[in-house]
Ligand SMILES: Cc1cc2nc3c(=O)[nH]c(=O)nc-3n(C[C@H](O)[C@H](O)[C@H](O)COP(=O)(O)OP(=O)(O)OC[C@H]3O[C@@H](n4cnc5c(N)ncnc54)[C@H](O)[C@@H]3O)c2cc1C
Ligand code: SF4
Ligand code: SF4
């Protein structure tokens with residue numbers, strides 16, 4: 001049985017048994033290389049599910065749709081390890097309870113989707129620990145390396161150039177599973193800290209505020225860059241923040257559901273290198 | 277409509293010499309919302325304050341800006357003046373054009389421009405200020421004293437004798453600290469234990485003092501008048517209620533070869549032990565690290581011999597929760613580890629000692645009963661070399677400061693040696709003799725003139741062993757020639773350093789410390805016993821090197837500060853507290869975690885039928901200290917700080 005068939009029948013089973021009220025997965029998209037999220041509530045529809053190497057979107061954020069989890073019933077979601085980390089973060093930030101989440105875990109290896117064992121987020125802690133180790137050793141991305149080698153002035157003008165294209169559509173915010181605030185700071189106009197019009201200063205304000213708000217939270221799923229209509233490599237900024245937090249605090253976001261948010265917690269052995 | 281009054285102070289020459297105050301006044305007069313702008317030589321003076329009050333009532337001002345020195349100096353002065361004129365004090369703000377402007381710039385024109393910007397931004401803020409009412413909080417009349425050395429004991433006794441409750445926490449098994457280890461004390465040469473033990477006993481017996489020995493601070497929460505402290509009482513394995521202190525167990529304990537801390541390694545102790553004969557409380561503890569039973573499960577000799585059945589190997593650490601109004605930190609110091617000075621041979625040659633070890637040798641309660649003998653062979657030394665500043669005043673070894681007590685105790689050591697061995701020969705290598713204090717210079721003179729202390733001005737460069745002697749080579753810088761002394765014993769006046777874990781404690785308490793780990797006072801000259809954290813005070817050598825008179829004086833000063841606090845029914849607190857917008861809060865609890873005062877609670881939002889809709893953050897006004905940590909954390913800007921609201925800060929920034 002192909003992996004897609006296996007997952008379809010698992011989804012069917014979960015819905016038929018009533019273990020979950022909904023399965024959030026991938027369906028056919030507008031082109032063979034695109035997948036779109038689908039929300040299955042009846043076992044008969046499970047055959048619309050697709051699982052292949054094109055399933056790249058992190059679906060965890062859909063769990064936070066207002067009221068979805070309010071009835072305490074469970075929902076199954078297709079998740080990569082980074083998706084599982086997302087659930088851990090959302091749980092740590094009290095946005096959902098992991099008991100309500102059944103994981104349909106998979107991983108993309110080159111051209112293929114591979115099955116991952118486990119049904120509860122806690123079952124994936126080994127895989128996540130492994131990823132953290134790898135992340136530490138990972139050589140920098142090519143563009144990231146180029147950015148590292150720039151002087152701070154060059155880097156700033158690189159980002160200024162990138163952000164100047166931003167049209168303030170907030171697609172990155174809509175796509176990011178971590179952007180769940182009931183009211184985003186940019187929508188606060190009393191006072192209007194972040195300028196709404198899409199000029200260089202306002203754009204910088206917006207994109208830097210978002211990067212700060214993701215420090216120690218971003219799982220590097222890439223939803224933001226995928227969503228951006230003007231192709232700003234947003235993930236590179238968040239990537240850098242992830243590295244900072246990893247080296248300074250040995251903190252890998254989403255390691256488990258009890259992890260304290262790095263910027264809100266204080267430990268006596270935190271490095272204080274920034275205090276002069 | 278806003279009617280703001282701007283009062284530009286010259287501060288004598290301090291501001292006016294740099295900032296063109298007339299120009300500043302003119303700029304403010306034309307700023308929208310400003311009703312009047314005045315300048316004056318000293319607004320903090322009586323007539324200065326009067327003129328502000330008159331302007332408030334005369335012009336019906338809705339806000340006041342005093343452009344003057346730092347708000348730390350006179351914010352209270354001017355706010356009180358406004359309140360007396362009927363204006364809510366929180367409608368008065370200080371524009372700091374002295375510390376942040378005139379004092380730090382050389383170009384007058386630019387300084388004036390900056391002063392205008394600073395003042396204008398405050399005008400914009402004050403237009404959006406709201407009336408606030410101070411918050412009243414109760415005071416718990418119980419003090420926590422951390423550290424049971426002379427400083428801690430003195431502070432505890434002074435507070436208790438005035439009727440305050442005290443909890444005295446000492447981490448060792450007995451009270452006493454370093455003073456209990458000393459032989460005789462400069463400048464009067466009274467026996468340290470004779471003057472110390474009555475204090476220890478008094479503290480232990482005092483009905484107002486609760487003594488927690490063998491205990492450490494685990495957690496501190498809350499704020500002035502209302503701290504919640506958790507103390508960990510370490511397992512003693514001896515039931516204090518049953519033990520009579522007979523000491524049978526100590527005699528029977530087979531683990532006898534443990535280097536004794538109290539005698540600085542000059543004598544051994546057993547695994548169950550009382551630190552010293554006059555210990556308070558005089559009941560033993562089991563050192564589980566060395567106890568044979570804890571190591572391999574067999575022994576219990578002490579348990580078998582104990583007549584009252586006081587020994588209990590199953591005892592566990594206990595956590596004691598305390599409600600506390602004020603905290604006195606008196607955790608003292610440590611003598612520096614001499615490993616730093618390889619050239620002085622400490623640890624390699626048994627007859628090279630620290631000053632503290634010499635105290636034990638000279639002490640009647642010490643391992644030799646007060647005879648000065650060499651640890652290596654028990655012989656009385658014929659020549660002793662004392663080396664001062666062994667560690668202190670040496671930036672290359674990381675201690676640029678003066679330990680303050682070593683000149684004095686070295687003179688004392690030479691004296692004690694001479695009193696006990698009239699033919700003894702003492703040589704003291706020193707940099708300077710620092711003997712400032714009542715009776716101190718007289719004391720060192722006496723050491724030189726009557727007790728034969730031989731001072732050599734210079735440093736020791738090398739020390740080695742030869743034919744059973746310790747050869748000391750140094751320079752006599754007054755005579756400009758090298759000297760070599762064949763000594764039988766060498767005593768190093770090692771530096772006084774902070775407790776090795778003082779920074780940890782500082783973080784637990786939320787008080788500052790310097791680069792070495794000595795705790796920081798709020799102001800070195802004017803507030804030497806307070807810390808920057810309200811309600812926490814410092815006594816003794818934990819703040820800086822100190823001798824006994826200084827430690828005791830500071831401890832009594834602490835007690836008076838604590839008692840002043842306890843004399844009040846209620847404390848008035850600034851109403852600068854956080855408030856949450858429940859409509860936009862997502863209940864992530866980041867603020868709950870970030871708040872250092874545990875002031876944020878989770879609140880249920882329910883519909884009319886009582887069904888839970890959401891949970892949101894809610895600030896407990898009694899606990900919030902207005903630090904603003906939550907405000908910076910909240911990504912949705914749901915939390916705001918009264919007196920420093922987002923709107924006010926934004927206006928202030930945009931006013932620049
Ligand atoms: C060799 C030598 C000779 C001296 N001779 C003289 C002299 O002749 N005359 C003179 O005036 N001064 C003398 N002094 C100085 C004197 O010892 C100090 O001034 C005095 O001991 C300072 O008292 P204190 O209470 O501040 O600190 P300490 O005596 O160090 O007491 C601190 C107490 O706090 C406890 N403690 C530490 N950390 C904690 C914690 N985290 N929790 C709970 N408890 C804690 C310690 O166990 C200790 O009992 C001498 C010092 C030395 C080293
Ligand atoms: S998705 Fe791209 S264009 Fe849209 S707001 Fe984000 S960065 Fe700007
Ligand atoms: S940080 Fe902000 S959103 Fe989160 S619980 Fe606190 S107030 Fe609410």
Ligand code: SF4
Pocket residue numbers: 853854870871872873874875876895899900901902903904905906907917
């Ligand atoms: S301002 Fe916020 S973080 Fe600071 S004490 Fe108040 S509630 Fe806590």
